[in-house]
Amino acid sequence: xxxxxxxxxxxxxxxxxxxxxxxxxxxxxxxxxxxxxxxxxxxxxxxxxxxxxxxxxxxxxxxxxxxxxxxxxxxxxxxxxxxxxxxxxxxxxxxxxxxxxxxxxxxxxxxxxxxxxxxxxxxxxxxxxxxxxxxxxxxxxxxxxxxxxxxxxxxxxxxxxxxxxxxxxxxxxxxxxxxxxxxxxxxxxxxxxxxxxxxxxxxxxxxxxxxxxxxxxxxxxxxxxxxxxxxxxxxxxxxxxxxxxxxxxxxxxxxxxxxxxxx
Amino acid sequence: xxxxxxxxxxxxxxxxxxxxxxxxxxxxxxxxxxxxxxxxxxxxxxxxxxxxxxxxxxx
Numbered sequence: 001x002x003x004x005x006x007x008x009x010x011x012x013x014x015x016x017x018x019x020x021x022x023x024x025x026x027x028x029x030x031x032x033x034x035x036x037x038x039x040x041x042x043x044x045x046x047x048x049x050x051x052x053x054x055x056x057x058x059x060x061x062x063x064x065x066x067x068x069x070x071x072x073x074x075x076x077x078x079x080x081x082x083x084x085x086x087x088x089x090x091x092x093x094x095x096x097x098x099x100x101x102x103x104x105x106x107x108x109x110x111x112x113x114x115x116x117x118x119x120x121x122x123x124x125x126x127x128x129x130x131x132x133x134x135x136x137x138x139x140x141x142x143x144x145x146x147x148x149x150x151x152x153x154x155x156x157x158x159x160x161x162x163x164x165x166x167x168x169x170x171x172x173x174x175x176x177x178x179x180x181x182x183x184x185x186x187x188x189x190x191x192x193x194x195x196x197x198x199x200x201x202x203x204x205x206x207x208x209x210x211x212x213x214x215x216x217x218x219x220x221x222x223x224x225x226x227x228x229x230x231x232x233x234x235x236x237x238x239x240x241x242x243x244x245x246x247x248x249x250x251x252x253x254x255x256x257x258x259x260x261x262x263x
Numbered sequence: 264x265x266x267x268x269x270x271x272x273x274x275x276x277x278x279x280x281x282x283x284x285x286x287x288x289x290x291x292x293x294x295x296x297x298x299x300x301x302x303x304x305x306x307x308x309x310x311x312x313x314x315x316x317x318x319x320x321x322x
Contacts, residue, residue: 051266060280095290099283107276114269212284219291224284226298233305233312238308 012085016222023215030208037201044198050114054070055201057107058186059209063102064132065167067213071139072164075157085221087153090160091143092220094215098136105129116180118238125175125181128166135163149228150182 034055044051071093077086108126109119120126139156148153174183185193192199266273 043267048269049273050269051272052266056276056280067308094288099287103280103283106279110272110276110279114272216287216291219295223291223298225293226295226302228304229312230298230301233302233310237305237308237310 009084009088009228013225016218019113020215020218020222023211023218023261027208027211027215030204030211034201034205034208037204041201044199047115050111051198053107053111054198055205057104057111058202059206060100060107061104061129062206063209063213064101064129065170066210067093067100068132068160068164068167069138070158070217071097075160078153078157079161085225087149087157088224089217090156091153092224093217094136094143096216096220098133098140100209100213101129101133101136105133121180123179123181124177125170125179128170128173130171132163132166135159135166139163150229159200168181203223 038052039053040057041055043049071090074086074090074093077083078090105126108129112121113119139159140155143152144158146155171184173179174181186199186202194202
């Protein structure tokens, strides 16, 4: 099966049936390993055990931006190549991205209270992630608000690409502005500043959550393809009913005119 | 494993993540069941795809 074959939704459905069990299995195993390593990670010399929130907060924060990146690439597919699965991919990813962003905000807030003394601060990093969360919700509302799927797809694709400008703002907000949030400590020039005892569980959890996203996304794409199939079949059913009622009305009128002619 | 004085914050973080992921999985599983059920109903009422395949067919 070549990549171009995946443009066919039916072939994509066949692929999901084969791939999903393996992806789900790998996700469960990696999550179990990551959680075990997170539980065994030592306390931080300043933060104590609250550093364990990092193993759940950072993967969600990373995925909140990664999912929007995936949706942006899919939006290019919708606008430039009109790929049949591009809008399906973007639409299926939005609720999952919103959930990860919500978790990033919630766990960050729960980490912030003991470390910063506050659940929330209107600084650049926190505010830009909140805007990302609101954009996810807006995008989901847009898909629901427009009845015609192709019009909704184009409008959502434009909004997604415009919203992608928020990603570098989130990433570099801690460098550009004076924020309460700490600067990057994993993906930075000069390498990670984290000790291996924290870095390894964090990377395992990040990979596990990325696999979790891949599993949920493919399953949600399968559902969206089926939903569109249901919609097109229901429209076919409705047009058949309309055609048969029109033709029976037409034959009744013809019979009536024949009877009138005979009389 | 001692979680120290802020154990409630740590436990709440992990519990919230588990709950949200469980809701996501549940929503996706229920949505799949709902769509396949609707496709079966359409199939039973004789509505087939333009290709002539059954509504619930995958190759």
